[in-house]
Structures are given as C-alpha cells and as structure tokens.
Amino acid sequence: MAAVRVAGKAAGKASAQPEPDRPADTEQRILDAAHRVFMARGTAGARMQDIAREAGVNQALLHYYFRSKERLAEAVFRRATSDLLPPLIAILGDPRIGLRDKVTRVVHHEIDQLSRTPYLPGYLLGELSQYPQRGEQLIALLTGIRPSTVVPGVLETVERQLRAAQRKGEIRATTPQDFLITVMSMCIFPFIARPMLETLFQWNDEQWTSLLARRRRELPEIILGALRR
Amino acid sequence: MAAVRVAGKAAGKASAQPEPDRPADTEQRILDAAHRVFMARGTAGARMQDIAREAGVNQALLHYYFRSKERLAEAVFRRATSDLLPPLIAILGDPRIGLRDKVTRVVHHEIDQLSRTPYLPGYLLGELSQYPQRGEQLIALLTGIRPSTVVPGVLETVERQLRAAQRKGEIRATTPQDFLITVMSMCIFPFIARPMLETLFQWNDEQWTSLLARRRRELPEIILGALRR
DNA sequence: GTCTATAATTTGATAGAC
DNA sequence: GTCTATCAAATTATAGAC
Numbered sequence: 001m002a003a004v005r006v007a008g009k010a011a012g013k014a015s016a017q018p019e020p021d022r023p024a025d026t027e028q029r030i031l032d033a034a035h036r037v038f039m040a041r042g043t044a045g046a047r048m049q050d051i052a053r054e055a056g057v058n059q060a061l062l063h064y065y066f067r068s069k070e071r072l073a074e075a076v077f078r079r080a081t082s083d084l085l086p087p088l089i090a091i092l093g094d095p096r097i098g099l100r101d102k103v104t105r106v107v108h109h110e111i112d113q114l115s116r117t118p119y120l121p122g123y124l125l126g127e128l129s130q131y132p133q134r135g136e137q138l139i140a141l142l143t144g145i146r147p148s149t150v151v152p153g154v155l156e157t158v159e160r161q162l163r164a165a166q167r168k169g170e171i172r173a174t175t176p177q178d179f180l181i182t183v184m185s186m187c188i189f190p191f192i193a194r195p196m197l198e199t200l201f202q203w204n205d206e207q208w209t210s211l212l213a214r215r216r217r218e219l220p221e222i223i224l225g226a227l228r229r
Numbered sequence: 230m231a232a233v234r235v236a237g238k239a240a241g242k243a244s245a246q247p248e249p250d251r252p253a254d255t256e257q258r259i260l261d262a263a264h265r266v267f268m269a270r271g272t273a274g275a276r277m278q279d280i281a282r283e284a285g286v287n288q289a290l291l292h293y294y295f296r297s298k299e300r301l302a303e304a305v306f307r308r309a310t311s312d313l314l315p316p317l318i319a320i321l322g323d324p325r326i327g328l329r330d331k332v333t334r335v336v337h338h339e340i341d342q343l344s345r346t347p348y349l350p351g352y353l354l355g356e357l358s359q360y361p362q363r364g365e366q367l368i369a370l371l372t373g374i375r376p377s378t379v380v381p382g383v384l385e386t387v388e389r390q391l392r393a394a395q396r397k398g399e400i401r402a403t404t405p406q407d408f409l410i411t412v413m414s415m416c417i418f419p420f421i422a423r424p425m426l427e428t429l430f431q432w433n434d435e436q437w438t439s440l441l442a443r444r445r446r447e448l449p450e451i452i453l454g455a456l457r458r
Numbered sequence: 459g460t461c462t463a464t465a466a467t468t469t470g471a472t473a474g475a476c
Numbered sequence: 477g478t479c480t481a482t483c484a485a486a487t488t489a490t491a492g493a494c
C-alpha cells in the first residue's frame with residue numbers, strides 16, 4: 001500500500017554518549033527509531049521490523065526492552081507529548097507575560113518547534129482519536145498522577161488576562177478555551193494539512209518555507225486582530 | 230491495541246432504495262461500511278473483516294466488488310473528498326459572493342458538514358500524509374484528468390476580491406493562500422483536535438456542542454477581524 | 459545484552475460450491 | 477452474487493544459544 005518513507009538520520013547521534021558512534025544507549029536508540037517510524041506511519045502502520053532496522057538491531061531486542069508493540073507505542077507517545085506540551089504550558093500559564101507578548105511567544109515557539117518535528121501534531125492528534133487510552137495517558141503525564149490542576153491553572157491565568165484586556169476595551173469577550181483553540185488552530189493546522197496544501201497549491205519546499213516564515217511574522221498580529229471587538 | 234469503536238448506525242438506510250431495509254445495493258452497503266471503518270481507524274488500522282461485519286456480508290464479497298483493500302481504500306478516499314471539496318470550491322470560487330458573505334457561508338458550511346462527519350478531516354489529512362498516491366488521486370478528482378485549473382481559478386477569484394478590499398482599506402495585504410489557510414485552520418482544526426480538547430478541558434458532549442454553536446456564530450467576525458489592517 | 463531461528467497469530471486474498 | 481473453507485503472506489512475539 002505504498003507508504004511514506006521514514007525521515008532519514010539513519011544512525012545520527014542525537015543524544016549525548018561517549019562512544020564514537022556505535023552502541024550508545026541501546027534502549028535510547030530503539031526509542032529514537034520507534035519515534036521516527038511511529039511519527040511517519042502512525043501506530044497502526046508502524047512495523048516492529050522497520051523499527052529494528054532503523055535502530056540497527058534485531059527485532060527480538062525491541063521486545064527485550066519494551067515487551068510489546070503497545071508498550072513501545074506508549075513510550076513514544078509519552079515522549080512526544082513531553083516534548084510538545086510542557087513548554088507551551090509554561091508560556092501560557094505564566095501570569096507575568098502579558099497577553100500580546102504571550103501570543104507572540106507561543107506562535108514563535110510552536111512554529112519553530114513544529115518546523116523541526118512536522119509530523120508531531122498529526123501523529124499526536126491521530127493517536128488521540130484512534131486510541132482512547134491515550135487520553136488517560138495524556139492526563140497522567142500532565143499531572144504526575146491525580147486529576148490535573150495544571151490545565152485549570154493555565155485557563156484561570158489566561159482568563160484573568162482576557163478579562164482585563166476586555167475591560168480596557170482592547171478585545172471582545174471570549175473564553176480562555178476559545179482563545180486557546182484559535183491560537184492552536186492557526187499555529188498547528190498548517191503542519192497537519194501540509195500535504196494537502198502542497199497538492200492544492202502546487203507548492204514546493206521553498207514556497208512552504210516561505211509561508212511558514214510569513215506566518216511566523218504575521219500570526220501574532222492576525223490573532224490579536226481576531227480578538228479585537 | 231484497543232482501538233475506537235466504529236460509529237454506530239449499524240444498518241441505517243442512508244441512501245435511497247425501495248427495499249424496506251434488507252439487501253439494498255450491496256456494493257453501496259460495503260462502501261458505506263468501509264467508509265465508517267476507514268474513517269474511525271484509518272487505512273492502516275482498518276480490517277477487512279470488520280468492514281464485512283459492518284456491512285453484514287462476508288469478507289469474500291469485499292474482494293468480489295473491490296478486488297483488494299487498496300482499491301477499497303481508494304474508493305473511500307474518492308468519496309470522502311467528493312463530499313467535502315466541491316461544495317467548498319463552489320462557494321469560494323463564486324465571484325458573485327462578496328468576501329464577507331463568502332467567509333460566513335464557508336464557516337457555516339464547514340461546521341455543519343463536519344458536525345455530521347467529524348472524522349472526515351482527520352482521516353483525509355492523515356491519508357494524505359501517509360500515502361503519497363492520495364495526492365495524485367486528489368488532483369485527478371478535482372480535474373477529471375489533466376493538471377487542475379479549478380484551484381487556480383478559485384485562487385484568482387479570491388485574490389481579486391482581497392485586492393479590492395485592500396484598496397478600500399478594509400483589510401491588510403494578504404495572499405489568497407494565506408487567507409484560505411486561515412479560514413480552514415479555524416474551521417477544521419477543532420474537529421481534528423476534539424479528543425485532545427475534551428481531555429485537556431475535561432469537556433463532555435454538551436460543552437463540545439456549545440463550543441461549535443458559539444464558533445459557528447462568531448468565527449465569521451473573528452476571521453474578518455483577523456484580516457483587518 | 460544481543461543474536462538466530464521459529465512459533466503463534468493476524469490478516470488480506472482466493473478457490474470452488476451453491 | 478453470495479457463501480464457506482482455506483491459503484499464503486505478513487507481523488508480533490518468544491525460545492534458547494552465545
């Protein structure tokens with residue numbers, strides 16, 4: 001069924017380890033390889049054999065370290081969300097950062113991050129819609145263990161700032177949820193839709209790069225404009 | 230690996246056919262069933278056996294009508310894009326519809342359509358990132374056969390309208406591609422991100438419905454606000 | 459820890475009766 | 477056209493040597 005190729009970086013030494021290039025931490029090598037394969041093909045489409053080849057080991061080692069494909073999938077999902085969400089929450093939840101500055105920083109952070117890991121959002125959202133257990137995993141990750149106070153905290157902070165700006169007549173009335181959805185939509189959607197956009201608009205890589213640079217620059221004003229009354 | 234359940238409507242008579250509820254056109258029943266299963270689990274995660282059960286026939290019949298899973302996947306993809314894109318193009322490409330009206334109509338159409346088929350965008354964009362051949366299928370569908378003039382036509386029309394509005398000082402300078410990406414981001418992203426939003430915000434169905442109604446009402450103004458200089 | 463070989467299961471596809 | 481039975485290949489997982 002002719003699927004996409006996995007992004008190269010065959011035996012790249014991503015992490016830090018003494019050895020010139022060989023062993024490095026095997027478990028880490030496997031996790032890195034799994035990350036790439038799961039990102040590119042999704043959990044259902046990923047093959048243990050491909051991950052083994054990508055990691056430069058045999059398939060049995062995958063089971064030695066991770067027991068089963070499901071466990072490996074969980075580990076990859078955990079790492080993916082850890083890479084993406086905490087920095088975002090740190091910015092959004094910081095009450096010392098004003099609204100305008102906050103929007104700018106989030107836009108820049110998201111576009112920079114996703115430029116490096118373009119498959120990430122499609123993978124994450126696909127996982128969340130296809131496997132209900134990932135939702136619980138997400139919650140668990142955000143909290144340590146118990147029902148989250150992290151997100152409510154962020155929402156409260158943002159709400160306070162929105163209300164203040166609204167009182168000053170700078171923006172229309174809106175909920176923090178709507179605000180966050182707007183910001184995320186504008187930042188993330190183009191990455192998920194990239195193949196469609198390239199097809200519809202007959203774009204090459206250069207035009208894509210140019211779009212990203214333009215939106216990185218203009219999105220903060222566009223989003224703030226969308227909030228004005 | 231515990232995947233999502235396929236949306237019910239077990240033997241629902243979606244199309245038009247004389248028979249009370251039984252045979253109906255078998256090929257159509259299979260395609261409907263395949264549509265539901267592919268939407269919910271993606272092509273890689275879909276199982277021919279599940280589709281057969283969903284259609285109330287045996288697995289051999291699937292091959293009798295569609296030859297292979299790949300062919301069936303193509304048929305589903307074709308139908309999905311046919312449902313989604315042409316109406317959108319009809320609105321966007323119509324030069325008689327003014328910019329403001331156009332945004333409103335697109336927002337309403339998209340949110341109404343996706344409320345009925347919430348899996349559609351996630352499925353489509355997932356397919357397009359995972360199987361390069363879908364891009365060509367998409368092009369072929371938009372044109373009949375040869376390199377498309379449909380999308381360029383839409384872009385030209387929209388660009389003319391954007392330029393006119395810009396000359397009148399109503400909006401900032403922007404490309405039709407940026408404009409369309411903004412509109413699509415705002416309409417489509419929440420549907421792809423729904424499981425994440427429900428998890429992060431601890432939402433139930435009612436709160437989701439309420440969000441959709443609110444955004445259906447407010448998005449046109451928000452988007453037009455985003456365009457203002 | 460890592461390998462080779464192989465088991466066990468799943469899954470797409472076909473043969474052939476009706 | 478539709479079914480049952482079955483095949484062949486793919487894929488996850490394990491046994492056991494080194």
